[in-house]
Amino acid sequence: MKNNPVIIAVCGKGGVGKTCVSALIVKMLSESSSAKILAIDADPAVGLSFPLGINVNKTIDDIRNNLIKRLENGDRTNRDELVKLLDYEIFNAVEEKENLAFLAIGRPEGDGCYCQVNALLKDIIKDLAGNFDFVVIDAEAGVEQISRRVMEMVTHLLLVSDASLKGRNVVGTIHRVAREKCSFEKSGLIFNRMQDQQEIDAVISKTNLPLIGTMIENESIRNFDREGKSFFDLPPSDAITYFNHSINAFLNKAVDI
Numbered sequence: 001m002k003n004n005p006v007i008i009a010v011c012g013k014g015g016v017g018k019t020c021v022s023a024l025i026v027k028m029l030s031e032s033s034s035a036k037i038l039a040i041d042a043d044p045a046v047g048l049s050f051p052l053g054i055n056v057n058k059t060i061d062d063i064r065n066n067l068i069k070r071l072e073n074g075d076r077t078n079r080d081e082l083v084k085l086l087d088y089e090i091f092n093a094v095e096e097k098e099n100l101a102f103l104a105i106g107r108p109e110g111d112g113c114y115c116q117v118n119a120l121l122k123d124i125i126k127d128l129a130g131n132f133d134f135v136v137i138d139a140e141a142g143v144e145q146i147s148r149r150v151m152e153m154v155t156h157l158l159l160v161s162d163a164s165l166k167g168r169n170v171v172g173t174i175h176r177v178a179r180e181k182c183s184f185e186k187s188g189l190i191f192n193r194m195q196d197q198q199e200i201d202a203v204i205s206k207t208n209l210p211l212i213g214t215m216i217e218n219e220s221i222r223n224f225d226r227e228g229k230s231f232f233d234l235p236p237s238d239a240i241t242y243f244n245h246s247i248n249a250f251l252n253k254a255v256d257i
């Protein structure tokens with residue numbers, strides 16, 4: 001059991017590319033090392049399973065619903081038994097593919113407050129993270145999971161923005177709230193979906209956040225994402241190589257690429 005995994009949360013406004021960035025990080029980590037990686041789709045808008053080429057059978061929301069049903073049906077299992085059952089269900093919900101494990105929060109459709117699922121997610125991160133070298137969390141858009149301390153254990157806060165003022169404002173807010181509520185070691189920003197160098201220069205001059213790198217709007221990524229194809233099959237490109245180097249520097253040269 002490893003006690004100090006690198007836990008990366010990928011945060012930002014909706015549509016800026018959190019899921020694509022998360023998938024590219026997971027791809028780099030799992031292709032370039034034998035490290036054990038846990039990828040978590042923590043966005044109720046769901047989507048990380050597609051670029052990772054993973055089928056989801058059970059989500060955290062499913063587990064929560066089953067538990068509620070059992071309790072409503074008068075299940076008299078004691079608390080310790082329930083905790084064991086929960087552990088077993090979570091273990092079952094983790095999909096595995098070589099050195100990669102995957103878990104999705106799911107899209108809550110039933111009644112009840114969504115923060116219960118977030119609370120469960122927080123405990124799951126705490127329980128599972130120690131079994132992995134890297135945990136990559138594709139976070140819900142906005143600041144909610146940060147302000148509710150779901151991301152408390154995160155060591156690397158990775159902010160993603162597009163060129164828009166809205167995107168830049170959201171990462172600014174997330175960073176500010178995270179400094180209050182989480183104790184991450186490092187934070188940094190990726191400007192994604194850039195049009196050209198002129199746009200890159202313009203947005204870089206407008207942020208005070210530490211810059212990890214920039215990513216030009218990339219045709220292969222757009223096409224693969226449109227078709228729901230696995231990013232593991234993306235053709236090599238300068239853009240991805242540059243992205244990998246930027247992320248690796250952010251993670252303190254975590255793996256050989």
Ligand SMILES: Nc1ncnc2c1ncn2[C@@H]1O[C@H](COP(=O)(O)OP(=O)(O)O)[C@@H](O)[C@H]1O
Binds near residue numbers: 019020221226
């Ligand atoms: N670097 C990129 N190049 C091309 N398209 C991208 C890139 N990053 C994201 N996209 C596209 O932008 C849209 C939103 O990306 P997504 O990762 O789903 O954002 P989020 O998870 O933040 O909502 C998708 O259609 C995706 O294909």
Ligand SMILES: [Mg+2]
Binds near residue numbers: 019020045046138
């Ligand atoms: Mg997403």
